[in-house]
Amino acid sequence: MTGYLDGKNIVVTGAGNGIGRAIALGCAAEGANVVVADFGVSLHGEDPSSDVADAVVAEIAASGGTAVALASDISTMEGGAAAVQAAVDTWGSIDGAVCVAGILRERMIFNMTEEEFDDVIRVHLKGHFTVYKHASAIMRKQETGGSLVGVTSGAFTGSTSQANYAAAKGGIISLTKSAALALKRYGVNANCIAPSARTRMSENVPFEIEAGEPEDVAPLAVYLLSDAARDITAQVYTVVGPRISVWAQFGEVRSMFAPDLTSWTPEGIQEALPRTIGTEEHPTMALLEQQAAQRQAAAQANT
Numbered sequence: 001m002t003g004y005l006d007g008k009n010i011v012v013t014g015a016g017n018g019i020g021r022a023i024a025l026g027c028a029a030e031g032a033n034v035v036v037a038d039f040g041v042s043l044h045g046e047d048p049s050s051d052v053a054d055a056v057v058a059e060i061a062a063s064g065g066t067a068v069a070l071a072s073d074i075s076t077m078e079g080g081a082a083a084v085q086a087a088v089d090t091w092g093s094i095d096g097a098v099c100v101a102g103i104l105r106e107r108m109i110f111n112m113t114e115e116e117f118d119d120v121i122r123v124h125l126k127g128h129f130t131v132y133k134h135a136s137a138i139m140r141k142q143e144t145g146g147s148l149v150g151v152t153s154g155a156f157t158g159s160t161s162q163a164n165y166a167a168a169k170g171g172i173i174s175l176t177k178s179a180a181l182a183l184k185r186y187g188v189n190a191n192c193i194a195p196s197a198r199t200r201m202s203e204n205v206p207f208e209i210e211a212g213e214p215e216d217v218a219p220l221a222v223y224l225l226s227d228a229a230r231d232i233t234a235q236v237y238t239v240v241g242p243r244i245s246v247w248a249q250f251g252e253v254r255s256m257f258a259p260d261l262t263s264w265t266p267e268g269i270q271e272a273l274p275r276t277i278g279t280e281e282h283p284t285m286a287l288l289e290q291q292a293a294q295r296q297a298a299a300q301a302n303t
Contacts, residue, residue, distance in 0.1 A: 009090075011096070019217050023221045084138065147226075195240075
């Protein structure tokens, strides 16, 4: 290891399993002091326990690193504050935070309950806000600034059975970009990682996806937390195995104007839109159409 994070104090939420655990171990291996924050719940947010956080701390200690465990609910303001304060109380400052904690409530949107929607938004999106808010309040007053790393997903573009998850992951990107814009003058950067890795959450995806391992994600997180990446901000990176990709910034693609710059009518839009600006194909639509064709073929074969 190269000591990329020597002496830095890093909070990692959801660090008891999967990607969070890999990032916590990776940060510690690169010299960071790590708050292993994990409420220790099941995928459905049940049965909280500190056992998973304690186990990761024991792994770090066995390898000669320094870490403390925290079992706080980061979907609450008190829980987010506690995760940040654990670093400050133990080591005197907070230099970085990576927000990995999340749960699933998979259901088609027409069957999804209010509680299922709220729970996912609360843990994923609000869980980022509570940590970002309390960490940035301290980081902006430090001469060394700091780094925020959000964890989003390619699902932010839409998901057939995870509308709540997709909405939360899209919100995380907007929240992180907003943090990047607000905090740049204070020396704090903020970026997102959209990992695709084989974890207990990805096991339930109903179709085959390209995926790497949780350990593939850790090096990028370490880099984004380091001084070497201090000028990188407001970016979204995908990590899949050996591949790292950067997402385009969102922006308008094509425009059309009403005749004589007057107001549009619905009929005018109907006539002009298809031949001028048209539409942008959703990358998942082709897959859905393929799956529908396969289901139809299977049904016909069984009749």
